[in-house]
Amino acid sequence: MADVPLQVISENSTSERRITPSWSITQLKRKLEPITGIPPSSQRISLKTASKESIPIEAADEDVVLLSNFPLSTYAELHVIDTRPASAKLNFNDTSGVEKYIMPPEEYEKKSDSVLAWKKAEKLGRFNPDAPSLEKAKIDAFELEVRSRGIEVGKRCRVGGDDTRRGEVKYVGEVKEIPGSIGAWVGVQLDEPVGKNDGSIGGTRYWGTESTLKHGVFVRPERVEVGEWPVLNDLEDMEEI
Template identity: 90%
Template sequence: MADIPLQVISENSVSERRITPSWSITQLRRKLEPVTGIPPSSQRISLKTATKETIAVEAADEDTVLLSNFPLSAYAELHIVDTRPASLRLNLNDTSGVEKYVMPAEEYEKKSDSVLAWKKAEKLGRFNPDAPSLEKAKIDAFNFDVKSRGIEVGKRCRVGGNDARRGEIKYVGEVKEIPGSIGAWVGVHLDEPVGKNDGSIGSTRYWGTESALKHGVFVRPERVEVGEWPMLDDLEDMEEI
């Protein structure tokens, strides 16, 4: 009889294997051990057919009973359960005891097929000879925005053209805690608690006190509109009731 492809499923592995119907159950157990890591005597084997029926693959004399006695069909599932106590099983998913390999920096720099080597070849990031001038151009652009928009500490403003996000400028400058940040940021204390912080990022406080939760926000200069933006009066509309 021709071999039949089955899905062999155990706790630590799932794989497609070709099963020969002329094998005995004992032969099957031996062949499953290197696939599942479960000793033959500790295997509980069951066959899940296309009709979802589950049949135990076992017999009183497993040396003589052949797999052709079972309804094998292509891509049916062969489930193998490890009957050993948990303390005796191999836990291949637990990597806590495996020492993580960290390649030395000197060795990594010598590799020709690494991301670092690709960046060098493409002259990206710190390997770009124009990087210092590009960074300076970005900083100059932010500084120009600050000056041209009249952004100064103490002035009233609104953020992102949103009337609900009016406030007072409390900080203008670099914010080292923002990843990849260069150039000027504008810290605004919003009138309403619709911001992202309380005037601090990480362990650095740029203005105010911890009581002003959600009143602080840091944005780039192009999102700040300086002007005579008075605080919103929630009771203003009451006059029309």
């Protein structure tokens, strides 16, 4: 009889396998051990057919009973249950004890089928011959934005057009702690503690002293509007009671 493709399903794996009907149940269990990680003596196998009927694959003498005695059908599901107690099972999802391999940079650079090799071939990122000029253009654009908006340390401002996010410009320049960023950032100390930091980022302090209150935020120049933005007084418009 021809081999039958079945879906072998266990707790730790699912894969398509070709099953030979002339195998005995014992042979099947031996072949399933390297696939499922379950010893033959601890396997409980059932066959789920297209009609969703679950048929146990078992017999009094599994050495002689062949799989041809069961209704094997193409792409039926062969479920393999591990009958061992939880304490006896191997945890294949625990990788804490697995030694991790890190490829040396010089070896990675020699590979021809890596992302790095693809970037080199396509002249992307730092391999783009125009990259330096493009980077300078971005830096110049941010500097122009700073000048045209009149952004200077000490000036009052608001952030993102939000009238409730008023504050004072405390820093203008690069912030190397922000990954992948180039060009000028504007550090603003907000009047209210609704910022992302206290004036420091990535261990570098740009203004002020350490505080549990987060008044600080770093934004690009286009989000800063300099002007006469006094500190809001929430009680100013309240009527006397």
